[in-house]
Amino acid sequence: MVCETQILSYDYLVVAFGADKMKHKGVENTLSICGKPEISLAIRDGLDQLIEKGSGKIAVGFGGNPKDKSAVRGGPAFELIFNIHNLLKKKKLRQNFELTFFAPMEQPGTRMGQNALPMLNKLFDRYHIEKRFGKKITGFEPNSIVFEDESKLNADLILFIPASAGHRVLQSSDLPLSDAGFIRIDNFCQVHGYSEVYAIGDIAAMEGPEWIAKQGHVAELMGRNAAFNILETEKGSEKRKGYQESLNILCVMDTGDGAAFVFRNDKKSFLIPMPIVGHWMKKGWGTYSKLTKVGKFLRLPGM
Ligand SMILES: Cc1cc2nc3c(=O)[nH]c(=O)nc-3n(C[C@H](O)[C@H](O)[C@H](O)COP(=O)(O)OP(=O)(O)OC[C@H]3O[C@@H](n4cnc5c(N)ncnc54)[C@H](O)[C@@H]3O)c2cc1C
Known part of the structure; x- marks a missing residue:
């Protein structure tokens, strides 16, 4: 048993139930x-x-x-x-x-x-x-x-x-946790000390440059990588995909009358102001994201 949620048996386990909020x-x-x-x-x-x-x-x-x-x-x-x-x-x-x-x-x-x-x-x-x-x-x-x-x-x-902290359920688990209560993983999202357990998204203790942030697209990347790594392990191959080499900050910050497109990785960082159109792009993204998540619209490759 890995945590208080009852798990009877598994070949591989991917833990992805987000973070808790810090209590003020x-x-x-x-x-x-x-x-x-x-x-x-x-x-x-x-x-x-x-x-x-x-x-x-x-x-x-x-x-x-x-x-x-x-x-x-x-x-x-x-x-x-x-x-x-x-x-x-x-x-x-x-x-x-x-x-x-x-x-x-x-x-x-x-x-x-x-x-x-x-x-x-x-x-x-x-x-x-x-x-x-x-x-x-x-x-x-x-x-x-x-x-x-x-x-x-x-x-x-x-x-x-509030800032986030490790999910409270983890406190009663056997999983290795960081000081902030997130699950310790390697670059391939594999939990330290557990070869069949992976942790992805906000629940994982991410490691990387000082500017890293827990973001949705990073959670998705970690999910894709974990699935790839599990499949390759099953095939007996040595191929693995790591999240650390693809870390970035990507956000369209809506201001109500426009937006700012913000990007940062280990090589560059820039901000592009997008008056008027940016606000509508962000609203459009929200609708696209919702429809694709519930399977009502085709997800464009890479988006
Ligand atoms: C207002 C807001 C705006 C954001 N804007 C952006 C943005 O513009 N760009 C960006 O990249 N990121 C953004 N983020 C961050 C992004 O939403 C998160 O990084 C992302 O959702 C993390 O995904 P996750 O799957 O790890 O966790 P979550 O999306 O939190 O999913 C965890 C799931 O687990 C479920 N769960 C919780 N506890 C249990 C349990 N005990 N058992 C079973 N299930 C459980 C939860 O109900 C939830 O459905 C934003 C977040 C917020 C709140």
Whole structure:
């Protein structure tokens, strides 16, 4: 038995049940866009209430996991605050709202590459979004975020994406875990010490350059590699595919009135602004991704 979920017998096991969220004191006073799908409706309702009131303070942020720098999810937090800005602007209410972005690192977004930082800063300045960076978050109270120096940031609506940590089920398993609780694997996604067990995606302790991030396309790549490696093992071949040589950051960051295409690997990093069209591309990607996942549309090779 590998973990508390009962497994009777297997030839090969691929573990892929994602990550858990880091627990912050009072986190129930916040809403996360990376939580259950219903939470997106609560975020919508919270925004609608403030829009109806006509003014307010909104804080959006994300946390970090000091034990695993890849376990952060900043992209959706940036997207959320830029989209909120554009929504309020469209409703001609922006001047009545105070928007603040908070994160414990000195330069959130730095893993997207040095070219991304000036662009992010430009957007924060252009959209008049306040910044609270570089202070550890110690907890949340109703309507405020508390930092390590005991200072507080007050807000009517707090939208926060906690960093991720290893899935709680793993704690009672025999699998080798990193300090942050993720499963230790080799380059071929094979779990250390278990020749028939593979771990892929957010649940795995990824190793690589300091900018690596747990992303969906990396999870898919790891899944394809694990399947290939299992098949080759069965054939008795020595061929293997590793995830580390193909690591990259790839994201289209929607701002509500456009988007930024961000790419980074070990050779290059760039950011291409895509005014107007980028927003529609990201929406189109969402529809394509959903339809292909449920088998209602053909998946294009490599996408
Ligand atoms: C709002 C948001 C935006 C994102 N944007 C991007 C992006 O633009 N680009 C990108 O590349 N990545 C993005 N990501 C990250 C991406 O979604 C993840 O990296 C990816 O989903 C990881 O895949 P996974 O299969 O490892 O885990 P998951 O997708 O989390 O899948 C794990 C599955 O296991 C199930 N499960 C959990 N516990 C158990 C259990 N005990 N037993 C059985 N099943 C269980 C879960 O219900 C879930 O279905 C985003 C994430 C969020 C939340």
